Amino acid sequence: SQQGEEDPQALSIQEGENATMNCSYKTSINNLQWYRQNSGRGLVHLILIRSNEREKHSGRLRVTLDTSKKSSSLLITASRAADTASYFCATGEFNKFYFGSGTKLNVKP
Amino acid sequence: NAGVTQTPKFQVLKTGQSMTLQCAQDMNHNSMYWYRQDPGMGLRLIYYSASEGTTDKGEVPNGYNVSRLNKREFSLRLESAAPSQTSVYFCASTRGGMRQETQYFGPGTRLLVL
Numbered sequence: 001s002q003q004g005e006e007d008p009q010a011l012s013i014q015e016g017e018n019a020t021m022n023c024s025y026k027t028s029i030n031n032l033q034w035y036r037q038n039s040g041r042g043l044v045h046l047i048l049i050r051s052n053e054r055e056k057h058s059g060r061l062r063v064t065l066d067t068s069k070k071s072s073s074l075l076i077t078a079s080r081a082a083d084t085a086s087y088f089c090a091t092g093e094f095n096k097f098y099f100g101s102g103t104k105l106n107v108k109p
Numbered sequence: 110n111a112g113v114t115q116t117p118k119f120q121v122l123k124t125g126q127s128m129t130l131q132c133a134q135d136m137n138h139n140s141m142y143w144y145r146q147d148p149g150m151g152l153r154l155i156y157y158s159a160s161e162g163t164t165d166k167g168e169v170p171n172g173y174n175v176s177r178l179n180k181r182e183f184s185l186r187l188e189s190a191a192p193s194q195t196s197v198y199f200c201a202s203t204r205g206g207m208r209q210e211t212q213y214f215g216p217g218t219r220l221l222v223l
Binding site for chain 1: 113140142144149150151152153154157159165167168199201205210211212213214215216217
C-alpha cells in the first residue's frame with residue numbers, strides 16, 4: 001500500500017498542551033498534506049508541504065517533512081478543546097491520493 | 110459558492126437495490142474523486158476522474174461505477190448493493206494536474222445496506 005500511516009492512533013492531552021502526530025509513507029511524493037475531520041463531517045485541508053520544503057507553519061500548526069526518512073510530523077501548539085478531531089496525512093501519486101487511518105486527538109478542557 | 114455538494118445525505122438500501130450518489134462542485138476544478146470511509150478507518154479511493162471525460166479505478170472499485178457527467182458533476186452508482194458497502198461516501202475535487210493540489214471535500218453520504 002502507498003498509504004501514509006499516522007502514529008499514534010489516539011492521543012489525549014489537556015488544553016494548552018502541544019500535540020504531535022507523525023506520518024510515514026512509502027513512495028516518493030510531490031507533496032504531503034494534512035487534513036482534519038471533525039466527528040461526522042467531511043475532511044478539511046489544514047496544510048500542504050512540498051517535497052522541497054522541510055518545515056511549514058500556519059497559525060498554531062507546524063509541519064515538518066523528512067523525505068530521506070519518508071516521514072512527516074504535525075505539531076499543534078497550545079491545543080484547544082475545539083482541536084478535538086481526527087487528523088489524516090495524505091500523499092499523492094499523479095492524480096491519486098492516499099490517506100492513512102488517522103490520529104484521533106482528544107483535547108480535554 | 111457552495112464548494113462540493115453531495116446528495117443524498119443519508120440512505121438506507123436493501124441488499125440488491127441500486128442507487129446513485131450525486132456530487133457537484135462549483136470551483137471549476139478539473140479532478141474529482143469518490144472515497145469510502147469505514148468506521149475508525151481512513152479514506153479509500155474508489156474511483157477518480159482526472160479531467161472531464163476520463164475516469165479511472167482507485168483502490169476499491171469493485172461493485173461501483175462512475176460517470177463524469179460534465180466538469181461539475183461526478184456520480185457514483187451501486188448497481189446491486191451489498192452489506193459490505195455500508196459506509197460513508199465522500200466526494201472531493203482538486204484543480205488537478207501533476208502537483209496534487211489541495212482536495213476539497215463534500216459533507217458525505219451515509220449509506221446503510223441491510
